[in-house]
Amino acid sequence: MSILASTKSLWHRSMKHSSNGSVSESTETNSGQITLAVVGCGQRGQSYSRYALQEPGKCKVVTIAEPRPKTRARFTEAYSIDRTLVFETWQDLVAASAETLNTVGKRLADAVIVAVQDHMHVEVTLAFAAQGYHILCEKPMATSLDDCIRMEEAIRKANIIFGMGHVMRYSPYSQEIGEIIRSRSLGELVNIVQLEPVGYYHFAHSFVRGNWGNEGRSSFSLLTKCCHDIDIICHWLGPSTPSKVSSFGSLHHFKKSGKPAEAGNATRCLDCPIEQECPYSAKKIYLDPLAHGNTGWPIATIVDGLPDIENVNEALRNGPYGQCVYETDNDVCDHQVVNLEFSNGSTASFTMAAFTTLICSRQVRLHFTHGEIVGDMSKFTVSDFRKNSSRTHLPRNEGGGHGGGDLGLIRAFIEAVRTGRQDILGTDVSEVLRSHLTVFAAEESRLKGTVVDCVAYEKEARQRVAGDEGKEISAEAST
The missing domain is CATH 3.30.360.10 (Dihydrodipicolinate Reductase; domain 2)
Structure with missing residues (x-):
């Protein structure tokens, strides 16, 4: 089924006839329930979306974009999202929304939570603002001052509600x-x-x-x-x-000059002869807490899917979170x-x-x-x-x-x-x-x-x- 066909089908399933025979959005008649699109289903996207599970009468996540397959699948299941509105990229979600706007004159949701990597905030925000979505954007606004100014201009032009992840x-x-x-x-x-x-x-x-x-x-x-x-x-x-x-x-x-001489040529914590003495040991930060039942932050953030021993070990062997802190490109x-x-x-x-x-x-x-x-x-x-x-x-x-x-x-x-x-x-x-x-x-x-x-x-x-x-x-x- 094409994006257009699937989104049109889902949209019409979410519509209902009012008593006078006109068509209205179900979200507008369900005690003011606000529908949400979530772009980026990682730690921050999950933190904000959790409110939809706590207060289902106030808001509902109806569509998402997330590139990691296991994270995408778990989020879809947790929020009971129709699979025709589950996208791998934010560009696919924007395209589906554009088609729905062109055919039935409605957006896929009322608002978008933008929780992608920082350098992507500007392009994602501009795209959804242009379609009239209200936007909650995780901090920072953008990674360059010029892009922040462009975002301000676009949001004012769109006349939308804008929230910033300044949670303090x-x-x-x-x-x-x-x-x-x-x-x-x-x-x-x-x-x-x-x-x-x-x-x-x-x-x-x-x-x-x-x-x-x-x-x-x-x-x-x-x-x-x-x-x-x-x-x-x-x-x-x-x-x-x-x-x-x-x-x-x-x-x-x-940086490299801070590396203890005793660490030798080791570039990964699991291969380091003085790992037990290092406060920044990846084993201490991820594996030891996992062994005591901690599967939350920061362990959960380094894998796609379940943070079990096998996945975390794999991440530390081959990914950035197992690197020596003195051997990275930070x-x-x-x-x-x-x-x-x-x-x-x-x-x-x-x-x-x-x-x-x-x-x-x-x-x-x-x-x-x-x-x-x-x-x-x-x-x-x-x-x-x-x-x-x-x-x-x-x-x-x-x-x-x-x-x-x-x-x-x-x-x-x-x-x-x-x-x-x-x-x-x-x-x-x-x-x-x-x-x-x-x-x-x-x-x-x-x-x-x-x-x-x-x-x-x-x-x-x-x-x-x-x-x-x-x-x-x-x-x-x-x-």
């Missing part, structure tokens, strides 16, 4: 802190100090051996790991905006600091470090004119100078990733789509772009050793993109 905004912890900031009960927020302790084996997994270890295949680590740290800082200090930024950092340890910073000045004179500093026991449990200090907040993503203590008092808050944790932030984001996105209200997400594409601009400006500072004027940096970038688009239009006209 949506945890009960962050939202409670935000309420205190907005209440001004501690006076004016003057300074923020935040630390992102990535975790020594998390960094080795994701940013040395993994998908984000090489800038050419992904992007720099401040963007891929910490763009939502910069975003939450900008959010808390808003409506003031970043005016100046400086940054310093490097790849300090995970080139991203393993430590970095960012200093920010805002338009109202407030300041912030941010540190990312690979070498920590804590894993992503951000440590933060917020300094106000009349008080202070000190937090660690699970609890925070509020000190009021005027009352000479301190109180510790324990926000609820609804489960899931990022202290409930994953759940908070997808819940807000579904409600925003259902009601047509972008404001439910607490941000829009232009604010998302602004925090990304700050991240790119910080990296510009690190590379050039200068303080970057954020306003001038944005102006220059927008002019560059406008100029490129003008050239493209001229070239098209000339042909």
